[in-house]
Amino acid sequence: MYHESELHAFFSVEQVLKLLRKNPAFSKYCYQRTLKKGETIQLTPLTRGSFYMVEKGSFSVYYESRLTGRMLISFFQHDDIFNFPLLKERMHPILDFIALTDAQVWVVDFNFMLSTVKLEDPRNYLQLNFLSTVQIHLGNALIRKSLDSKKRILHALVELSEKMALLSPNQAYELPTFMTYELLAEIAGTSRGYTSRILKELRDMDVIDSSKRPWIVKDLNLLNNLLYEGT
Template sequence: MYSKETLESYATFSNILKILKRDPRFNEYCSQTRVPAGTSLPLNKERDVCYLLESGFVKYNFSGEDGLCNYYIVYPGKFITLPIVEEYVPNTGELLFLNQSVYWTIDFEFLRKMLFNEDPRNYIMLQFSVETRYKLYVLATMRNITAEERVMFTLIRLANFGMHVSANRVDLPSFVTYNIVAELAGTSKSFATLTLKNLRDKGILDSSKRPWVIEDMSFLQDTLNISDIPSF
């Protein structure tokens, strides 16, 4: 069994680039791109590259054979996509960059060769698999709670990317909007807006200006009573 700290400390953004740069052909197989907020990048099932996020936030939309749409947020330092098993790649996908971002495009065969030589214990792949497991846990949780609870659950997830100004108060990221909350919660914008208004009326949320502020984080956590909410 591996420790959480071991995997996380090895699979950092800086260490991944350090490993890749050990090959003199790094610039041949890896390229850096800066994109403005709102940039969309479509994905199909045929993938020979993967994407590593250096800065910014990305909403990854994807669907499988059941046709249902799924969403999650990728934050800096993490792989946006890393197609480990060919048969298990989502049918379609889209990357939406929520603010100005920088990401790396990495040839997958080059990455696989470098990890085979430099990461024989597969720490980086294992860490990505662990993160994917938690993302699936989030999606499974979302499908088993009410629409109102999904909106509150989404706020808690988004709080992980914000600034915790005190134990109970969180400034949410500047990209948070009614549309973003509705999409992540799997509800209509009108329903999400009404639910958020109820939270405002109770003094739980302040969305009068950006960034939005969760004024009472413990209320959301206690109301949902969902343990082990991951940070992605």
């Protein structure tokens, strides 16, 4: 068992690039790709030849299968990695990563990455970090699925505050500028009208200021208390 801080010390674009550059073939198998807002990286079982690291920008992550249809499951940002499949028989049907801002990613040939990691990362810190990150994303998606409509909105706001917000000196949380009523409603699985109503309640309680972007969560403790109310 590891402490989170111990694993995360080895989990950043800079650290992974440092590891990969130890292989003299780095420039042949690794390159940067720039995406404009709205552009998509789509992964299917037949397009899994590259490993991706987010260097700049943010992405919405959509999962699609015959059983579930298409659904927004999470958001990715700087230092997140994707397409690190461990089992060929367990690849997700379709994953879409849509740039919510202008973005830049590192694209690494998957076989090159695996061969380098086997030599340079014998303790498997990179894979362990990836698995722990996936566990968190899927855990949050599962929890949201089990909540009622209002608490799905509250849960999404808490998750965004804790994972992607900028903390100001007065302990307020500045949410990413890409967050909108529509996007919050989508990840919470509710309508825009209902989401707008809940946000007004939170504004009236001085929990959040969503009158303009970026939204500001002014009282994360109270937001958490509302989420856990009745439990």
